[in-house]
Amino acid sequence: MSKHIAIGVDIGGTGIKAAPVNLKTGKFTEDRYRIPTPQPATPESVGKTVAKCIARFEPSRKTPIGVAFPGVIQHGVVKTAANVDDSWIGTDLRQVIRDYAGHDVHVLNDADAAGYGEFLYGAAHKRDGSVFLATLGTGVGTAMIVDGTLVPNLELGHLEIDGHDAEDYAAESARDRHDLDWDGWIPHLQRYFTEIERLLWPDLIIVGGGISKSSHMFLPRLTLRAPIIPAELLNGAGIVGAAAAAHAADKREKERAKEQAKRDEKAAKKSGKKS
Numbered sequence: 001m002s003k004h005i006a007i008g009v010d011i012g013g014t015g016i017k018a019a020p021v022n023l024k025t026g027k028f029t030e031d032r033y034r035i036p037t038p039q040p041a042t043p044e045s046v047g048k049t050v051a052k053c054i055a056r057f058e059p060s061r062k063t064p065i066g067v068a069f070p071g072v073i074q075h076g077v078v079k080t081a082a083n084v085d086d087s088w089i090g091t092d093l094r095q096v097i098r099d100y101a102g103h104d105v106h107v108l109n110d111a112d113a114a115g116y117g118e119f120l121y122g123a124a125h126k127r128d129g130s131v132f133l134a135t136l137g138t139g140v141g142t143a144m145i146v147d148g149t150l151v152p153n154l155e156l157g158h159l160e161i162d163g164h165d166a167e168d169y170a171a172e173s174a175r176d177r178h179d180l181d182w183d184g185w186i187p188h189l190q191r192y193f194t195e196i197e198r199l200l201w202p203d204l205i206i207v208g209g210g211i212s213k214s215s216h217m218f219l220p221r222l223t224l225r226a227p228i229i230p231a232e233l234l235n236g237a238g239i240v241g242a243a244a245a246a247h248a249a250d251k252r253e254k255e256r257a258k259e260q261a262k263r264d265e266k267a268a269k270k271s272g273k274k275s
């Protein structure tokens with residue numbers, strides 16, 4: 001696999017999707033591969049499915065692989081699991097994937113991956129200022145990128161609004177759950193994004209997730225201070241962002257190792273002079 005390609009995997013509530021991504025363009029180099037999320041979505045069943053998705057593209061040892069997960073991830077470990085099996089909480093996601101896929105991976109929150117993808121290649125292309133992204137799907141994922149730096153694990157889909165968890169009404173899944181048509185759902189979105197603006201004052205708001213392909217049905221009907229626009233990478237943002245984040249993490253790791261080697265060499269010379 002070429003030096004400019006990384007693999008991205010996006011674990012969702014209904015499907016696990018993967019594709020190799022050209023890091024120069026942010027485009028898939030092969031068709032996306034999707035397997036329905038196994039139920040129950042336990043670490044074992046999801047780990048095996050992710051391994052299958054990765055194997056499909058036959059990565060080399062050096063190919064960076066990023067995996068996006070629908071929960072808070074700190075240092076590779078899953079901390080919350082609002083829309084997947086509770087047994088994930090406390091699980092080392094990086095280790096689980098390494099065990100099943102036999103490959104090191106970089107792991108991150110799915111909305112963070114989507115935000116990073118949109119920042120590098122999509123609707124917020126390398127834009128300064130503060131960009132807020134919300135993915136409306138099974139849950140509501142949120143990401144904030146300030147002058148190019150991602151603030152991880154924002155979790156503002158769980159803001160309490162009018163006594164409810166915001167995602168109960170603002171997620172795409174809420175439309176079915178509460179049997180809402182566009183007219184019934186849009187006021188919930190308005191309420192949600194107004195609250196986001198009141199608290200964060202973003203310069204730009206991007207809406208992603210499955211619903212972003214129907215954005216013309218609701219974005220023009222929202223009244224907000226900041227421009228609110230659809231994601232450009234649509235549902236592929238998580239895959240692209242995960243792949244790019246894995247590549248960036250590998251690069252940082254290599255630079256750190258190089259610096260360390262330089263320090264070690266200097267220290268060895270110094271102690272050689274003394275003796």
Ligand code: BGC
Nearest residue numbers: 070071072082111139140141
């Ligand atoms: C989770 C987030 C996730 C979002 C979208 C929420 O329920 O708490 O971590 O990003 O769903 O999957």
